[in-house]
Amino acid sequence: MGLKEYTKLRPTGPERFRKEYTRSFLEAVHAVLFAAVKRLQRRALMGFDEVAITGVLVRELNAIVQSPRAPTRGFLLSIHDDPPIDAGVKTGKRRPRVDIQIEKVSPGPRIRFSFEAKRLRKDSPSSRAEYIGEDGLGCFVSGRYAAHVPWGGMLGYVESGGMKDWIMSVGDAIARKGSLECFLEGHWNSPEFSFQHAPCRCSRHHRQGQADVLIFHSFLDLRAAVARSR
Numbered sequence: 001m002g003l004k005e006y007t008k009l010r011p012t013g014p015e016r017f018r019k020e021y022t023r024s025f026l027e028a029v030h031a032v033l034f035a036a037v038k039r040l041q042r043r044a045l046m047g048f049d050e051v052a053i054t055g056v057l058v059r060e061l062n063a064i065v066q067s068p069r070a071p072t073r074g075f076l077l078s079i080h081d082d083p084p085i086d087a088g089v090k091t092g093k094r095r096p097r098v099d100i101q102i103e104k105v106s107p108g109p110r111i112r113f114s115f116e117a118k119r120l121r122k123d124s125p126s127s128r129a130e131y132i133g134e135d136g137l138g139c140f141v142s143g144r145y146a147a148h149v150p151w152g153g154m155l156g157y158v159e160s161g162g163m164k165d166w167i168m169s170v171g172d173a174i175a176r177k178g179s180l181e182c183f184l185e186g187h188w189n190s191p192e193f194s195f196q197h198a199p200c201r202c203s204r205h206h207r208q209g210q211a212d213v214l215i216f217h218s219f220l221d222l223r224a225a226v227a228r229s230r
Helices: 003-007 014-040 050-065 127-132 163-176
Strands: 077-081 100-104 112-120 151-158 200-207 210-221
Touching: 014 050, 014 077, 014 100, 014 112, 014 151, 014 210, 050 077, 050 100, 050 112, 050 151, 112 127, 127 163, 151 163, 163 200, 163 210
Parallel strands: 112 151, 151 210
Antiparallel strands: 077 100, 100 112, 200 210
16 A cells, blocks of 8 residues: 555545645655755765764754744754654663654644664675564564554665665565565555655554555655765
C-alpha cells in the first residue's frame, strides 16, 4: 500500500479529512526532505561517516524549513537530530535514538515522522544487510521506532554503485526476508508524490500487536558528494 491508498476511497466527513490531512503531512515531510537533499548533493562529503552525513542533512533540513519559501504545505515543522524515543522500559541515556525526526508543532497532536539512515556502498558487502537488519528497517517493524504511528522512513545514502541496482536489490531483499513480514501486494511501488523528488519506494509490514507500518524508502544519490573534497 502506497501513499495513494490513504485517499483511494475518498470517504466523506471527518474520516475523509483525516486521510487527506495525513496525506498532506506525509507530502510536506518529503517535500522538505527532497529540497534538503538537493542542497546536500552540492556539499563536499569525502571522508564523512553516516553520522556526519546525517548531521549535514539535518542542517540543510533546518535551513529549508526556516526559509520563507519552505515547501511545508502549510505545516509548521521542527527538525530533531538523533532524538531519544520514549518506548519500553529503557529510560534516560539508554533510550533508543532515531536518526532524524520531523515533527508538526502547530496546535493539535504532535504528529512525528522518523527516519533511519544507512550507507549503501559497493565496497561494503554488509551494506544491504545493515539497511534491512534489526538496527535498520527492523527498528520500525519491531516497533522500537514509530511504535504509535503507522509510518516511518528509511534513507539510503548511495555512495557507490548504480542507483537502480541498489533500489532493486534492497526491494528484493525486503520481500525475501521473512522476519520483516512484508506485504507483497503493491510492494515497492512509488508513493506518487505530486512533485519531483529523489527515488522513493514503499513497503508495508505487519507488526505484532500493533498497526501495520508503511515505510517510505528514499534513496539519496551522494556519489558525487562523497567523491568531492573540501
